[in-house]
Amino acid sequence: xxxxxxxxxxxxxxxxxxxxxxxxxxxxxxxxxxxxxxxxxxxxxxxxxxxxxxxxxxxxxxxxxxxxxxxxxxxxxxxxxxxxxxxxxxxxxxxxxxxxxxxxxxxxxxxxxxxxxxxxxxxxxxxxxxxxxxxxxxxxxxxxxxxxxxxxxxxxxxxxxxxxxxxxxxxxxxxxxxxxxxxxxxxxxxxxxxxxxxxxxxxxxxxxxxxxxxxxxxxxxxxxxxxxxxxxxxxxxxxxxxxxxxxxxxxxxxxxxxxxxxxxxxxxxxxxxxxxxxxxxxxxxxxxxxxxxxxxxxxxxxxxxxxxxxxxxxxxxxxxxxxxxxxxxxxxxxxxxxxxxxxxxxxxxxxxxxxxxxxxxxxxxxxxxxxxxxxxxxxxxxxxxxxxxxxxxxxxxxxxxxxxxxxxxxxxxxxxxxxxxxxxxxxxxxxxxxxxxxxxxxxxxxxxxxxxxxxxxxxxxxxxxxxxxxxxxxxxxxxxxx
Amino acid sequence: xxxxxxxxxxxxxxxxxxxxxxxxxxxxxxxxxxxxxxxxxxxxxxxxxxxxxxxxxxxxxxxxxxxxxxxxxxxxxxxxxxxxxxxxxxxxxxxxxxxxxxxxxxxxxxxxxxxxxxxxxxxxxxxxxxxxxxxxxxxxxxxxxxxxxxxxxxxxxxxxxxxxxxxxxxxxxxxxxxxxxxxxxxxxxxxxxxxxxxxxxxxxxxxxxxxxxxxxxxxxxxxxxxxxxxxxxxxxxxxxxxxxxxxxxxxxxxxxxxxxxxxxxxxxxxxxxxxxxxxxxxxxxxxxxxxxxxxxxxxxxxxxxxxxxxxxxxxxxxxxxxxxxxxxxxxxxxxxxxxxxxxxxxxxxxxxxxxxxxxxxxxxxxxxxxxxxxxxxxxxxxxxxxxxxxxxxxxxxxxxxxxxxxxxxxxxxxxxxx
Ligand SMILES: Cc1cc2nc3c(=O)[nH]c(=O)nc-3n(C[C@H](O)[C@H](O)[C@H](O)COP(=O)(O)OP(=O)(O)OC[C@H]3O[C@@H](n4cnc5c(N)ncnc54)[C@H](O)[C@@H]3O)c2cc1C
Ligand SMILES: Cc1cc2nc3c(=O)[nH]c(=O)nc-3n(C[C@H](O)[C@H](O)[C@H](O)COP(=O)(O)OP(=O)(O)OC[C@H]3O[C@@H](n4cnc5c(N)ncnc54)[C@H](O)[C@@H]3O)c2cc1C
Numbered sequence: 018x019x020x021x022x023x024x025x026x027x028x029x030x031x032x033x034x035x036x037x038x039x040x041x042x043x044x045x046x047x048x049x050x051x052x053x054x055x056x057x058x059x060x061x062x063x064x065x066x067x068x069x070x071x072x073x074x075x076x077x078x079x080x081x082x083x084x085x086x087x088x089x090x091x092x093x094x095x096x097x098x099x100x101x102x103x104x105x106x107x108x109x110x111x112x113x114x115x116x117x118x119x120x121x122x123x124x125x126x127x128x129x130x131x132x133x134x135x136x137x138x139x140x141x142x143x144x145x146x147x148x149x150x151x152x153x154x155x156x157x158x159x160x161x162x163x164x165x166x167x168x169x170x171x172x173x174x175x176x177x178x179x180x181x182x183x184x185x186x187x188x189x190x191x192x193x194x195x196x197x198x199x200x201x202x203x204x205x206x207x208x209x210x211x212x213x214x215x216x217x218x219x220x221x222x223x224x225x226x227x228x229x230x231x232x233x234x235x236x237x238x239x240x241x242x243x244x245x246x247x248x249x250x251x252x253x254x255x256x257x258x259x260x261x262x263x264x265x266x267x268x269x270x271x272x273x274x275x276x277x278x279x280x281x282x283x284x285x286x287x288x289x290x291x292x293x294x295x296x297x298x299x300x301x302x303x304x305x306x307x308x309x310x311x312x313x314x315x316x317x318x319x320x321x322x323x324x325x326x327x328x329x330x331x332x333x334x335x336x337x338x339x340x341x342x343x344x345x346x347x348x349x350x351x352x353x354x355x356x357x358x359x360x361x362x363x364x365x366x367x368x369x370x371x372x373x374x375x376x377x378x379x380x381x382x383x384x385x386x387x388x389x390x391x392x393x394x395x396x397x398x399x400x401x402x403x404x405x406x407x408x409x410x411x412x413x414x415x416x417x418x419x420x421x422x423x424x425x426x427x428x429x430x431x432x433x434x435x436x437x438x439x440x441x442x443x444x445x446x447x448x449x450x451x452x453x454x455x456x457x458x459x460x461x462x463x464x465x466x467x468x469x470x471x472x473x474x475x476x477x478x479x480x481x482x483x484x485x486x487x488x489x490x491x492x493x494x495x496x497x498x499x
Numbered sequence: 500x501x502x503x504x505x506x507x508x509x510x511x512x513x514x515x516x517x518x519x520x521x522x523x524x525x526x527x528x529x530x531x532x533x534x535x536x537x538x539x540x541x542x543x544x545x546x547x548x549x550x551x552x553x554x555x556x557x558x559x560x561x562x563x564x565x566x567x568x569x570x571x572x573x574x575x576x577x578x579x580x581x582x583x584x585x586x587x588x589x590x591x592x593x594x595x596x597x598x599x600x601x602x603x604x605x606x607x608x609x610x611x612x613x614x615x616x617x618x619x620x621x622x623x624x625x626x627x628x629x630x631x632x633x634x635x636x637x638x639x640x641x642x643x644x645x646x647x648x649x650x651x652x653x654x655x656x657x658x659x660x661x662x663x664x665x666x667x668x669x670x671x672x673x674x675x676x677x678x679x680x681x682x683x684x685x686x687x688x689x690x691x692x693x694x695x696x697x698x699x700x701x702x703x704x705x706x707x708x709x710x711x712x713x714x715x716x717x718x719x720x721x722x723x724x725x726x727x728x729x730x731x732x733x734x735x736x737x738x739x740x741x742x743x744x745x746x747x748x749x750x751x752x753x754x755x756x757x758x759x760x761x762x763x764x765x766x767x768x769x770x771x772x773x774x775x776x777x778x779x780x781x782x783x784x785x786x787x788x789x790x791x792x793x794x795x796x797x798x799x800x801x802x803x804x805x806x807x808x809x810x811x812x813x814x815x816x817x818x819x820x821x822x823x824x825x826x827x828x829x830x831x832x833x834x835x836x837x838x839x840x841x842x843x844x845x846x847x848x849x850x851x852x853x854x855x856x857x858x859x860x861x862x863x864x865x866x867x868x869x870x871x872x873x874x875x876x877x878x879x880x881x882x883x884x885x886x887x888x889x890x891x892x893x894x895x896x897x898x899x900x901x902x903x904x905x906x907x908x909x910x911x912x913x914x915x916x917x
Pocket of ligand 2 (some may be wrong): 510512513514515516533534535536540541542543546549550551552585587610616618620621622644647668669672707713718762765796797799803805806807809
């Protein structure tokens with residue numbers, strides 16, 4: 018069979034494209050090389066829905082950021098992923114920084130962002146009492162927010178799949194040939210997919226995918242950002258996202274109240290050579306701690322629960338490159354999706370859909386679309402009366418597996434049944450193992466449930482696919498030599 | 500929704516909860532022991548090595564044997580059990596009666612009303628994220644206790660070659676356990692100049708197996724993309740890693756044994772104040788917390804190294820619970836403090852005239868030391884101690900007639916003649 022559209026890469030860009038296309042009478046397939054969707058850049062970022070004031074509208078990324086931001090409310094209601102419009106504060110700690118803040122504010126106004134407010138020292142502290150009292154002033158952007166990025170990707174994909182999109186994970190594109198009227202795509206394992214149009218949304222690897230399909234030559238430069246997560250009980254959790262005054266290459270190191278109630282600090286912004294280099298370093302941790310402590314009170318390294326790093330896929334132009342290829346036919350490039358890619362993603366999906374239309378793809382709206390995903394129950398958010406009712410349907414609802422985040426067995430089973438069979442996949446879908454003990458207590462139980470539900474033996478379960486096996490074997494597999 | 504009323508709800512069926520329930524039920528009071536696991540025993544269940552009970556049962560037992568004895572004692576005394584039940588909430592009404600919310604697969608939501616609560620929730624392990632080890636985030640990184648659970652309760656082998664980060668007791672016990680399972684153990688890396696586990700475990704779990712212990716060394720980087728491939732280790736020079744002398748240990752498994760933290764979230768939710776020094780609830784001489792009617796003992800109160808001390812402490816606490824149920828007033832509170840070389844003292848208060856057992860965690864290593872209680876500038880009590888180690892808790896009893904209305908400060912002094 019020949020699909021209408023094949024999307025390479027199931028990060029926010031690919032997933033949002035699939036979400037958009039699934040409303041039309043099209044046969045779409047989403048191809049992802051990792052074991053699950055969203056395991057690329059889209060799972061390792063700051064999770065901020067940016068306010069639209071950081072970049073001038075002359076850039077594509079700013080235009081899509083502003084549009085994307087406005088689309089989140091509706092998406093959140095339809096798809097149910099965690100999202101909070103908690104607002105953003107940009108804090109200045111000197112007169113010099115204050116003049117920068119004014120420029121940023123003016124840029125926001127010029128970009129058409131509404132409700133921006135210049136703030137005095139007093140106003141800043143009234144809005145956010147946890148700010149260091151030496152704050153000189155700043156501005157407030159109530160339209161900024163936070164989202165759980167992996168949950169967001171899962172929801173987009175779930176919507177698309179519900180509405181007919183096919184998904185293949187562990188599908189690593191190595192070659193694409195245009196056969197006159199359609200593409201023949203080959204995977205590393207020899208699998209073949211044929212489609213009339215191809216969307217290259219391969220994140221850090223968009224340059225390689227473009228090359229392997231005879232598209233434009235360009236280079237993606239990874240720019241690393243380290244992030245650190247603090248426990249729910251951290252006294253430094255603000256109620257808004259706190260930004261410093263930005264530098265040329267980054268928006269600076271932030272303090273982020275995540276939509277799930279933890280605090281995140283970061284990211285750094287350093288160019289690296291290796292697209293797989295997601296190591297964290299103690300020097301950067303120290304730098305982040307120093308910088309955020311100068312902005313917000315109550316942040317302590319004692320509250321650290323975990324760390325990670327993500328790589329922004331950056332092009333020399335520093336802008337998004339979303340356009341039909343001039344070299345490869347029926348091929349849309351979605352490359353250089355660095356920050357604010359997450360924010361922009363709903364608009365990216367829409368934009369790509371329009372480009373496909375421009376390239377001759379016929380879009381006919383489906384008669385029946387399932388707009389809303391059925392609401393997900395989560396033990397931690399239910400009243401005890403509801404939990405008791407849920408228990409009558411399935412006793413697993415009141416069997417708590419992850420104590421720190423209060424995740425029930427039913428939620429883990431649901432994750433596995435929806436296809437998340439790696440430990441990280443289950444963790445990102447449910448939050449089991451994401452709390453303060455980081456799975457110390459529950460990992461054995463979670464492994465058992467995944468194995469039971471998926472039929473994969475315990476020994477073969479992985480953290481995130483590939484060779485990331487959690488266990489080696491069973492007692493007795495190794496010869497004992499003392 | 501099932502509802503019931505008991506005299507005392509004991510949260511946690513580890514050594515502490517079991518000992519407490521035994522005393523309370525034996526006195527004819529209705530005690531319900533609640534645990535999220537399907538079997539009582541707490542952490543003891545996965546400690547299949549021996550070395551438990553020498554003091555409390557005068558016999559060397561394994562963890563499960565100790566747990567079994569403690570469980571049978573509680574059952575015989577008449578305590579009832581709610582297993583497979585997680586306590587998710589503690590509510591307090593105007594009359595001071597408690598309502599606990601329990602979730603379980605068997606009963607759904609269950610409410611337990613109680614006149615008193617015993618917090619015996621144990622502790623959790625610090626992990627890689629807490630100490631922010633730099634490097635990649637591959638599979639194969641475990642806390643020592645979770646690896647112990649996987650190995651001893653599920654029969655799963657975590658890997659083939661391990662390095663252990665931190666020299667806590669669980670890590671030491673696991674070093675030997677891994678050897679016995681056919682794994683190679685490349686060594687134990689400890690940042691302090693002294694091991695944080697018991698001397699007997701250093702001898703029996705490392706030395707007997709020729710496993711190296713690198714003191715004053717730190718893991719500076721985890722290597723490996725999908726699965727751990729090794730760690731970079733560097734000696735410390737004035738607390739900073741000396742990278743010129745760093746080396747790499749190849750391994751596919753990392754176990755963290757870098758300390759335990761009292762599991763206090765439920766306690767905090769109930770309004771119980773915590774002690775900054777122990778991380779556990781702040782208690783008076785009755786082991787009663789800042790919330791009248793809520794008591795605490797065992798690892799949730801402060802991290803113990805010997806289970807026997809846990810059972811003893813919980814037994815003492817249970818008698819105080821009984822006295823309070825019988826109408827005794829709450830304890831008069833005079834503050835205690837730690838001075839030199841001690842990390843904490845439990846309880847943080849004494850009652851004038853009441854003979855009290857105090858537990859301390861020393862900060863120094865000394866072959867001979869003097870523990871001294873000072874009040875109003877005068878030494879009111881002192882005791883010579885031998886072989887003081889940060890790994891070993893100090894437990895002493897001070898007679899009531901010495902404990903007056905003035906605060907007491909405890910000091911520990913190294914008195915070994917060098
Ligand atoms: C530290 C950091 C912080 C950030 N913070 C924010 C923020 O707060 N707000 C914001 O708006 N943006 C933020 N961003 C940017 C945002 O995360 C990215 O713009 C966005 O996630 C990019 O999504 P993507 O779908 O284009 O790429 P990805 O998520 O990387 O998706 C690409 C997918 O393609 C797959 N793939 C690659 N090659 C192949 C192949 N050959 N065959 C099949 N599949 C393939 C990959 O496995 C991957 O899943 C941040 C980025 C970083 C690194
Ligand atoms: C690995 C290890 C090795 C040790 N080795 C030795 C040794 O060799 N010799 C020795 O004497 N001592 C040893 N000890 C010390 C001793 O065994 C422990 O200190 C003691 O067992 C702790 O008892 P506890 O009751 O305080 O806590 P735990 O045994 O941890 O019990 C707490 C219980 O509370 C339950 N719980 C917690 N929260 C809830 C909730 N909300 N709802 C329901 N249930 C809950 C938990 O599931 C758990 O079962 C060792 C300890 C460990 C961890």
